[in-house]
Amino acid sequence: MCVVRKLGRRVLSRLVSAVALAAPSLAVADYALNFQRPVTSIAQRILELHNLIFVICMAIFVIVFAFMLYSIVVHRKSRGHKPATFHDNVKLEMVWTVIPFLILVGMAIPSTATLIEMSDVSKAEMTVKITGYQWKWRYDYLDHDIGYFSNLSTPREQIEGKAPKGEHYLLEVDNPIVLPVGKKVRFLMTANDVIHSWWVPQLGIKTDAIPGFINEAWTNINEPGVYRGVCAELCGQDHAFMPIVVNAVTPEEFDQWVVAQKKIALADATSANKTWTREELMIKGKQVFQTCAACHGVNGEGVGQFPKLAGSKIATGPIAAHLSIVLRGKPGTVMQAFGPQLNDVDIAAVITYERNSFGNKTGDMIQPAQVKAAR
Amino acid sequence: MATAAAHHHDEHPAGITRWLFTTNHKDIGTLYLSLALVMFFVGGAMALVIRAELFQPGLQITEPHFYNQMVTLHALVMIFGVVMPALVGFANWQLPLMLGAPDMALPRLNNWSFWILPFAFTLLLSTVFMQGQGGAPAAGWTLYAPLSIQGGIGTDFTILSIHMMGISSVLSAINVIATILNMRAPGVTLMKMPLFAWTWLITAFLLIGAMPVLAGAVTMLLTDRHFGTHFFDAAGGGDPVLFQHVFWFFGHPEVYILILPAFGIISQVIPTFSRKPLFGYNSMVYATVSIALLSHVVWAHHMFTVGMPIAGELFFMYATMLIAVPTGVKIFNWIATMWRGALTFETPMLFAIAFVILFTIGGLSGLMLAIAPADFQYQDTYFVVAHFHYVIVTGSVIAIFAGVYFWLPKWTGHMYNEWLGKWHFWLTMIGTNLTFFPMHFLGLAGMQRRVPDYALQFTDFNQWATVGAFIFGFSQLLFLYLIVQTVRGGERATAQVWEGADGLEWTLPSPPPYHSFATPPEIK
Numbered sequence: 039m040c041v042v043r044k045l046g047r048r049v050l051s052r053l054v055s056a057v058a059l060a061a062p063s064l065a066v067a068d069y070a071l072n073f074q075r076p077v078t079s080i081a082q083r084i085l086e087l088h089n090l091i092f093v094i095c096m097a098i099f100v101i102v103f104a105f106m107l108y109s110i111v112v113h114r115k116s117r118g119h120k121p122a123t124f125h126d127n128v129k130l131e132m133v134w135t136v137i138p139f140l141i142l143v144g145m146a147i148p149s150t151a152t153l154i155e156m157s158d159v160s161k162a163e164m165t166v167k168i169t170g171y172q173w174k175w176r177y178d179y180l181d182h183d184i185g186y187f188s189n190l191s192t193p194r195e196q197i198e199g200k201a202p203k204g205e206h207y208l209l210e211v212d213n214p215i216v217l218p219v220g221k222k223v224r225f226l227m228t229a230n231d232v233i234h235s236w237w238v239p240q241l242g243i244k245t246d247a248i249p250g251f252i253n254e255a256w257t258n259i260n261e262p263g264v265y266r267g268v269c270a271e272l273c274g275q276d277h278a279f280m281p282i283v284v285n286a287v288t289p290e291e292f293d294q295w296v297v298a299q300k301k302i303a304l305a306d307a308t309s310a311n312k313t314w315t316r317e318e319l320m321i322k323g324k325q326v327f328q329t330c331a332a333c334h335g336v337n338g339e340g341v342g343q344f345p346k347l348a349g350s351k352i353a354t355g356p357i358a359a360h361l362s363i364v365l366r367g368k369p370g371t372v373m374q375a376f377g378p379q380l381n382d383v384d385i386a387a388v389i390t391y392e393r394n395s396f397g398n399k400t401g402d403m404i405q406p407a408q409v410k411a412a413r
Numbered sequence: 414m415a416t417a418a419a420h421h422h423d424e425h426p427a428g429i430t431r432w433l434f435t436t437n438h439k440d441i442g443t444l445y446l447s448l449a450l451v452m453f454f455v456g457g458a459m460a461l462v463i464r465a466e467l468f469q470p471g472l473q474i475t476e477p478h479f480y481n482q483m484v485t486l487h488a489l490v491m492i493f494g495v496v497m498p499a500l501v502g503f504a505n506w507q508l509p510l511m512l513g514a515p516d517m518a519l520p521r522l523n524n525w526s527f528w529i530l531p532f533a534f535t536l537l538l539s540t541v542f543m544q545g546q547g548g549a550p551a552a553g554w555t556l557y558a559p560l561s562i563q564g565g566i567g568t569d570f571t572i573l574s575i576h577m578m579g580i581s582s583v584l585s586a587i588n589v590i591a592t593i594l595n596m597r598a599p600g601v602t603l604m605k606m607p608l609f610a611w612t613w614l615i616t617a618f619l620l621i622g623a624m625p626v627l628a629g630a631v632t633m634l635l636t637d638r639h640f641g642t643h644f645f646d647a648a649g650g651g652d653p654v655l656f657q658h659v660f661w662f663f664g665h666p667e668v669y670i671l672i673l674p675a676f677g678i679i680s681q682v683i684p685t686f687s688r689k690p691l692f693g694y695n696s697m698v699y700a701t702v703s704i705a706l707l708s709h710v711v712w713a714h715h716m717f718t719v720g721m722p723i724a725g726e727l728f729f730m731y732a733t734m735l736i737a738v739p740t741g742v743k744i745f746n747w748i749a750t751m752w753r754g755a756l757t758f759e760t761p762m763l764f765a766i767a768f769v770i771l772f773t774i775g776g777l778s779g780l781m782l783a784i785a786p787a788d789f790q791y792q793d794t795y796f797v798v799a800h801f802h803y804v805i806v807t808g809s810v811i812a813i814f815a816g817v818y819f820w821l822p823k824w825t826g827h828m829y830n831e832w833l834g835k836w837h838f839w840l841t842m843i844g845t846n847l848t849f850f851p852m853h854f855l856g857l858a859g860m861q862r863r864v865p866d867y868a869l870q871f872t873d874f875n876q877w878a879t880v881g882a883f884i885f886g887f888s889q890l891l892f893l894y895l896i897v898q899t900v901r902g903g904e905r906a907t908a909q910v911w912e913g914a915d916g917l918e919w920t921l922p923s924p925p926p927y928h929s930f931a932t933p934p935e936i937k
Contacts, residue, residue, distance in 0.1 A: 069873060070858035073790060088787045095777040103770060106748045110766070115688070115755040122753040125690040130749075131742070138741045142734045145784065150727060152786040157723045197866060199471045207470060209868045227720075232560040233653055235718060235793060239859045244789045246719045248654060249559060250647020253720035270718075270793040270861045272553045274560060275478040278864035342478045343547045343565060372563055 074239045077260050077286070081242030083152045091145055098141075156242075159254045162224030166215065170227075170234025170247035170269065171379065172372060173276035173332065177215045180226075184299045187379065188213045189329065190279045194336060197279075209266040214283035218292035219259045227253040231374055232274060238267030238284055246271060259286045274372065275342075276332050310382045310406040316390065319403055323391025326384045330392075333372060338396030344372070348396035357402055360389055361412050377413060382406035425927065433528070436520030437927060438505045439824070444527050445502030446817075450893065452494030452534065457886050459487040464848075464882040466865050467875050480865035481551035482541070482567075488554035489571070492671065493578045494534055496805065499813045500674040501526075501585045504613050506824060508589065510918035510925060511607045513598025513934045518591035526584035533577035540567035553863060555664070556631065558645035558656040562638055569638065572631045579624040586620035589613050598917070600936030604698070607916055608691060611698050612677030615705045619666045619673070622709070627663035630656060654719050661712035669708045671805060672772075673701060675812030676743060679765050681916070682815050683747050686762035687754030688913035693746040700739035700746075707736050717788045726785050733783035740776055744769060759911070760834030764815035767842060768808060775803030778853065793863075796856025802849045811841065814892070821896070822910045826924040827903035829895055837891045844885025851877045 072089075076082040113119045167178040171187075178185035191212045195201040204210070217223055227236055229247040236255075237244040245255040259265075267282035287295065314322075333344035338353075340346030347353045352360050364385055367375035376385065386406045393400040425431050425440075435441060462483050466475045475483065505523065509516055517523050540549040547565015550556065561568055593614045597606070634656070636642040643649020645656045684691045691697065713721060713729040721729075747769050756762070778800040782788050791797060814837075822828050851874035856862075860871045867875065906923040917934055918925070 069854065070870060071854050072857050074859055084786055084790055087784065088781070088790065091781050091784055091787065095780060099773060099777060102744065102748065102773070106751065106766070106769070109748065109751045109754070110756065113687075113751065113754050113756050115757045119753075119755050121688040121755040123689065124753075125692050125694065125750075127693075127749075131693055131696050131745075134745045135738060135742060138738050142737060145780075146731060146734060149730065149784045149786055153726055153730070154723065156786055156789070157726075197472055199473065203470060203869060205869075207869050208866060232563065233557060237793075237861065239790060242790065244718050244792055248647075248719065250653070251720070268859070268861050268864075272481070272557070272560065272793075272863040274563065275476075275481060275551070277481075278477065278861075278866045342476055342544060 076242060077240045077263065077265060078242055078257050079260070080152075080156055080257070081240060083155065084242045087148055087152055090148065094141065094145065159224050159256045161222060162256055163221045164218075165224045165226060166217070167226045167228070168215075168236055168247060170229035170231075170236065170273065170280075172231050172274050172374065173269075173280040174329075175211075175215075175234075175236070175269075175280060175282060176230075176379075177213075179296075182296050182299075184296065184303070186213050186299075188215065188283070190281060192279075194328070194331065206266065208279065209268070209281045209283070211281055211283045214264070214285040216285045216287060216292060216295050217257070217259060218289040219262050219286050221289065222256060222258045225255045225257070227255065233271050234269045234273045234280070235271035236267070236282060237270040238265050238282055240265040241267075241284065244270055259284075262286050262288060262291075279332070306381060306383070310410065313405060313407075314383070314386065316394075316403050319387045319390040320394065322383065322387035323389070324395075326380065326388040327391055327395075329376075329380075330388065338392070338398075347392055348398065350398075353392045354398050354400055357389070357393070357400075357404055358412070360393065361385070361404065361409065364389060365409075365412060382409040382413075385409045434524070436516075436524050438509050438517045438520070438523065438929070439925070439927070441517075441523050441527050442502045442505030442507075443824075445498045445505060448527075448530060448534075449495050449499035449502060449813075450896070452490050452498070453889065454893075455538070456487050456490035456495055457889065459483045459490065461882060461886050463487060464879040467867070468879040469876070470867055470869055470872055472866055475865060477865045478551055479544075479548065481553075481863070482549035484863055485550045485553050486537070486541070489537060489550075489575075490534075491805070492554065492667070493575075494530075496671050496809045496813070497578075497582060498530060500613075500616075500671075500809075501582075503609075503674065503678065503813075503816055503820075504585070504589050507820065507918065508592050508610060508613065509596065509929045510823075510921065511610055511916055512593065512596055512601055513917045513930050513936070514592065514596035515928050515930050517588050518596050519588045522584050523588050526581045526588065529577050529581040529584075533574045533581065536570050536577070537574040540570045543567055543570075555657075555660060556634065557660075558634060558637065558653050561634055562645070569635065572635045575631050576628055579628045582620050582624050586617035586624075589617040590621075593617075598930065598933040598936060601917075604695070605936075607677075608680035608694065608697055609674070609677035612673040612680070612701055615701050616670050616673045619670050619705055619708065623663045623666040623670065626659060627667075630659040630663065633659070654716070657716050657719060658713065661715045662709075664715065665712040666705075666708045668804070669704060671809045673704070675768070675809045676701065678812045678816040678819070679747065679768050682761045682765040682819050683750050683769075685819070685911050685913040685915070686757050686759060686765070687751045688756075689750060689754040690915075691746070692749035692752075693742070696742055697746055700742040703739045704736060707732060707739070711736065714783055714785075714788070717785050718792045730783060730785040734780065737776070737780050737783075744773055744776075755913075757912075759818070760829075760831060760838055761815045761819035763835065763838045764811045764818065767838070768812050768815060771803055771807035771811070771845075775800055775808055778803065791856060793861055794856035795852040795860045795862055798862050799849050799852035799856060802845075802852070806849065807845050811845075814838075814841070817896070819911075820918075821899055822906035823918060823921075823923045823925070825900050825903075826906055826922075827899050828906050828910075829899040829903065833891060833895045833898075837888060837895060840888035840891065841885060844881050844883075844888055847881025848878045848885055849881075851875075851881075 073085050076085050165180045169176040175188045188211045191210045192208050196203045227245050227247040229249040234247040241257045243255050245253050263286050265284040269280045333341055334347050335341050338347035365377035367373050383406045386404045386409045390403040549567045550571040552561040633644040637644050643651040645651050645653050711733045714733040782791050855871055855874050908922050909919050
């Protein structure tokens with residue numbers, strides 16, 4: 039079996055390199071025709087399996103339809119071909135039942151081996167919990183006590199065609215997931231609201247993130263680099279706008295990054311205790327409001343079915359009710375509880391911003407400490 | 414009109430009441446096919462909205478929420494409003510003619526099963542006009558919980574509409590089974606039936622097995638939404654993945670509901686234009702039965718990434734791969750039927766040959782998708798979109814085209830315009846392949862499905878696909894024109910219509926009398 043696989047790989051790698059050599063002359067350089075370059079052994083195995091099955095399928099297709107083509111060309115009435123009358127041939131029918139079955143067995147063997155390898159999450163050196171939200175990802179490093187959200191960083195203007203699109207349009211985030219190369223990392227996938235699916239093609243991982251359940255996956259990245267992916271399961275209106283960016287770094291860089299993250303967390307905690315001015319809150323609030331703008335509109339005008347904030351009862355009424363809905367959400371709707379997602383500063387800032395923008399002029403403000411008290 | 418003479422002894426009410434109260438299999442067949450044609454343009458228009466939005470990156474013509482509504486409705490309309498009614502239309506028209514029966518076994522039920530549908534689709538499509546309350550369903554036609562729990566009132570309308578479609582399908586399935594088992598003329602044994610009747614018999618059992626399961630799934634959704642149950646909510650002890658299991662237990666047999674009668678149509682067309690009997694009739698029947706049985710044990714191949722245990726993954730991978738064997742048998746039999754025949758290439762034959770080739774592309778990509786480890790890369794990408802459009806559009810839909818061209822002269826008594834038919838064929842070929850072939854590459858390169866916007870590297874192929882979709886869409890106007898033209902007049906068709914035609918329907922004049930076989934035909 040092993041010999042067969044090796045032989046198969048050799049033939050395949052020749053085929054693939056032959057195609058690769060021919061490619062530039064075919065001027066298809068701009069058109070990606072196959073998987074992105076794999077950077078893990080699993081992704082490599084999947085690519086080889088895919089190529090193998092593809093080549094077999096192509097061969098079957100060519101052979102089978104050669105017969106049809108011959109028939110179409112030769113067995114024409116217009117050429118005076120007289121129809122035969124046969125309509126059965128048990129031996130032939132046995133042959134074309136058994137041969138495909140044997141081919142399938144041949145395909146099943148390497149597939150089974152790869153699948154078993156993919157599902158082995160044992161002996162991981164670290165664990166990251168990945169949580170899907172509408173419409174962002176959260177990464178919690180369970181061994182390092184670090185956790186943060188990862189949001190799309192492509193500006194809204196680019197999406198709406200008001201600014202030229204950048205190189206990594208829709209495939210860029212504010213806080214990428216940072217992983218060390220050469221270490222087996224286990225992922226625990228879950229979701230907060232609906233089903234999402236965490237997919238990074240170059241790692242060969244696609245696993246559904248399901249609310250209330252935990253799925254496992256693992257990776258061991260071969261080389262440092264930036265690998266981009268997307269949410270693969272329809273999860274609502276901004277399904278297209280919750281990409282994944284993996285920043286694979288050396289173990290040393292990873293350790294430095296962990297230290298830096300802890301410092302940032304400490305600084306955040308301190309800033310939550312100070313008293314903020316209204317201007318500071320408004321500036322911060324405008325940034326945080328990007329999250330809300332997907333439904334409530336950049337200018338609080340509301341999008342589709344979702345309510346506008348300009349002049350709304352909640353954004354101009356008592357501040358306690360406003361705080362409550364942001365913290366706890368509105369059950370049964372897309373308005374989720376932002377309490378667990380945003381820190382005290384963010385919530386104080388965004389509420390202050392909503393109450394004093396889009397024509398709302400309540401003139402009041404709320405401090406992070408008050409948010410903390412209301413939790 | 415020239416055909417008036419043939420109709421002189423047919424008594425039926427005139428005008429709208431003829432169609433409202435009809436229990437005649439031909440009239441009901443016409444109603445089904447007309448509904449399918451209307452819905453084909455409705456669903457097609459939605460597809461063009463989708464393709465227009467995807468012509469370039471960025472949001473141009475739709476909001477993402479509206480885009481998701483289009484994606485959802487397009488699928489529901491095309492599956493339940495086009496392919497299924499069209500195939501039921503063929504069953505209504507053809508089964509009595511092919512089996513030597515005067516009509517379907519249960520004519521009043523037949524009327525009812527059709528007239529549920531216009532109301533079901535009114536309910537479904539009205540949701541587009543409820544944008545203030547959340548609009549049409551936007552969770553994809555698969556209605557996965559918990560996303561569908563979030564939807565607005567449109568989701569409830571959809572659930573009720575699906576119930577109505579399900580009742581309609583089950584009633585017509587009962588009618589098909591009753592007709593085939595009881596109404597065959599003396600001498601037409603089961604193993605002498607045309608293959609089209611066999612495929613419909615098996616499809617009818619699939620419908621009875623599958624549609625109630627879908628009804629169960631959407632009812633659970635409805636009670637989760639409004640009556641405090643937690644079937645699909647982990648917080649209440651439920652499981653979102655349960656929905657997927659129940660849905661796909663319906664969904665995979667549904668795939669074969671869409672394709673088996675198409676196999677039947679192709680198995681009538683190819684022998685006719687090869688002037689040679691169908692090769693391997695018995696093995697065709699056995700292959701159809703085994704596909705139907707296997708279709709009930711492969712559902713979780715739609716869910717390889719949900720986190721199944723390895724034993725489950727392996728079982729569903731092996732079972733799915735196995736379907737390739739009987740499907741292969743069918744392809745080989747069709748080619749063997751053509752082999753050493755005397756081929757001519759009228760429009761039905763062109764569509765049938767294209768069906769065999771393009772459906773095989775969809776079948777082979779289906780085999781690739783069955784390979785579980787590779788499916789982790791394919792799942793929910795445009796590779797899947799390419800795959801199922803190859804089996805449904807260049808499979809079921811073009812088989813329906815083949816069937817329409819094949820039997821339209823029989824139904825109307827007029828030959829269609831062959832020249833226009835060939836134009837329709839070639840434009841459809843260019844359009845569909847330009848639309849769906851590049852999607853394979855998009856999926857492999859990393860574009861996920863059901864998105865209104867995409868990264869820049871996917872632009873070129875998406876533009877090809879959009880151009881193809883508009884060619885495909887607008888060339889269907891030609892099909893509409895051609896049908897209207899043929900219904901209104903044209904060269905008289907003989908009873909035989911096609912030189913190689915064989916079967917009871919060709920012994921009747923074209924068009925056949927209002928009541929098909931008042932006395933059973935003599936079977937040699």
